[in-house]
Amino acid sequence: MESRTDLTSEVIAIVAKSLLLRPEMVHEGSRFFLDLEAESIDILDIRFAIESRFGFKFQNDEIRELLQTIAAEQDVTEKDIPELFTVGRLVDFVWLKISGKKPN
Amino acid sequence: MVERVFVTGIGVVSAFGVGQETFWDHLARGESASRLIDSFDASQMPTRFWANALASEDELTDLLPNKRTGKLLTRANKMAMIAAEEAMGQSGIDPTTLEGSRFGISVGASGVGLVDQGMSPLDYQSSLLLATDQKRPQSEGQFWKLLLDQMHPLNPIRSIPNAISAHLAIQYQALGSCLTYTTACTSSAQAIGEAMLMLRKGRQDVMIAGGADSGTNPSNLLSFSLLGALSTNNEQFQAASRPFDRDRDGFMLGEGAAFLVLETGSHCRKRNARPLAELIGYGSASDAFRVTDEPEDARGAIRAMAMALDDARLAPGQVDHINAHGTSTRMNDPIESFAIHSVFGPAADRIPVTSTKSMIGHLVAGAGAIELVASVLAIKHKLIPPTINIEHLDPACKLDVVRGGSRAMPIQTILSNSFGFGGQNACLIIRAANEVFNHEDE
Incomplete structure (x- = not known):
């Protein structure tokens, strides 16, 4: 993966395919649960597709920890996570996994 | 008050294609849906044919009322959603106008476990056997870890037995009873019969x-081959399913879905519905004998038929036609014939019997439903589809089996049998709905 931009396109393609949406309907700011109307089972599907594509495995609690981190950063509780869990946050997470770099 | 129960919509996906008209056209013409297996290498299998639905996974997904659910549905479940959508469309019911808690679901389905029915043979190999050169597990612990890593996380939820009923409830916002019956080859007959009982009591509209x-x-082919239940007549695969024939040697695997919209008389009248048929009888009984053997005295089959007749308040002579379980196995057909003679007495000699399994194979959990839909269509078209492939009627099956073409005749009442592994027996009776609004029922 050359750049985070390339990665974003790939993640958006995966998300769009899983949710049967046109890729142009998905962007970094799209909230999985609110804007894209995903349900928890969709996140499992997207996670599996990302693991297969990029060759790493999410650890069991990693997505939960990611969401908790997001909540802590924004000073909100876990129940507000649907408001905050965006495609961009998932791209950041995958970018960290495959490049070892934190997002800017 | 005991409600009468009417069929106001039907839908079907069969090995002949999608929709009731296609289904009926082929049945009426007496065509075989048997095909040689080409979806995986079955060359080493004792049985190398089946009656599969030709639609691909993507084609089925395109026909779903909500395509986004496609990834959550097995082949069987997709076919179920498509058939139910056709039935709902024909009923003319707008589900948004129904009182949700009075609207229920009742489904006959298989329990399929972690290995998904819709898996391609390659997925199947990699997920189940995990025996590629690179990833051959070195220990039992590693085997399970590989399975954990490779299995798609949606497989478990695709494969739960109540997936169909859950998705139907979500699709149509049916907030009432949401039931699943997993009783082998009687599953869907029981699902329909038990739904009828709920409607009669007025617990649902x-x-x-x-x-x-x-x-x-592949998994099912292996399973039923191991049990010796399938025909191995590969040379004459289109003539292999031959219920009641002297030389039958087993059944043919099929696939498909069939759904009916069942509605109380009160609800039909309220919306001026035009019923296709009335569901008037249901019997359910266990052999309590052996898991795969049927008892020679046909005790469960006899009681299920007798119960259904009693439930329908019909004398044996008032049944115009029997859609038999008629599997084409050595065991079933003579025992079912004996059961029919035991229940119907002299009338058994003149009641036309047919087995649509001769054409579409055995749908197992879907068999009772698709055969009841065939029966609704037989009433509509005043025509009994033939049992194909009979060359020599088995002397142990002395019945008026419709063969050599369809038989045109007026039909008021049809009894449909379903029997299954575990000693399950279920029987449904329908009649023409031409007197719905004149009959004293309340």
Whole structure:
């Protein structure tokens, strides 16, 4: 993966395919649960597709920890996570996994 | 008050294609849906044919009322959603106008476990056997870890037995009873019968009832081959399913789905519905004998038929036609014939019997539903489809089996049998609905 931009396109393609949406309907700011109307089972599907594509495995609690981190950063509780869990946050997470770099 | 129960919509996906008209056209013409297996290398299998639905996974997904659910549905479940949508469309019911808690679901389905019915043979190999050169597990612990890593996380949720009923409830916002029956080859007949009982009691106004199954996959072929239940007549694969024939040697695997919209008389009248048929009888009984053997005295089959007749308040002579379980196995057909003679007495000699399994194979959990849909269509068209492939009627099956072409005749009442592994027996009776609004029923 050359750049985070390339990665974003790939993640958006995966998300769009899983949710049967046109890729142009998905962007970094799209909230999985609110804007894209995903349900928890969709996140499992997207996670599996990302693991297969990029060759790493999410650890069991990693997505939960990611969401908790997001909540802590924004000073909100876990129940507000649907408001905050965006495609961009998932791209950041995958970018960290495959490049070892934190997002800017 | 005991409500009468009417069929106001039917839908079907069969090995002949999608929709009731296609289904009926082929049945009426007496065509075989048997095909040589080409979806995986079955060359080493004792049985190398089946009656599969030709539609691909993507084609089925395109026909779903909500395509986004496609990834959550097995082949059988997709076919179920498509058949139910056809039935709902025909009923003319706008589900948004129903009182949700009075609207229920009742489905006959298989329990399929972690290995998904819709898996391709390659997925199947990699997920189940995990025996590629690179990833051959070195220990039992590693085997399970590989399975954990490779299995798609949606497989478990695709494969739960109540997936169809859950998705139907979500699709149509049916907030009432949401039931699943997993009783082998009687599953969908029982689902329909039990739904009828709920409607009669007035516990629901409308129920979508039926079933689906997809036995045309390597796992099922292996399972039923191991049990010796399948025909191995590969040379004459289109003539292999031959219920009641002297030389029958087993059944043919099929796949498909069939659903009916069942509705109380009160609800039909309220919306001026035009019923296709009335569901008037249901019997359910266990052999309590052996898991795969049927008892020679046919005790469960006899009681199920007798119960259904009693339930329908019919004398044996008032049944115009029997859609038999008629599997084409050595065991079933003579025992079913004996049961029919025991229940119907002299009338058994003149009641036309047919087995649509001769054409579409055995849908297992979906069999009772698709055969009841065939029966609704037989009433509509005043025509009994033939049992194909009979060359020599088995002397142990002395019945008026419709053969050599369809038989045109007026039909008021049809009894439909379903029997299954575990000693399950279920029987349904329908009649023409031409007197719905004149009959004293309340």
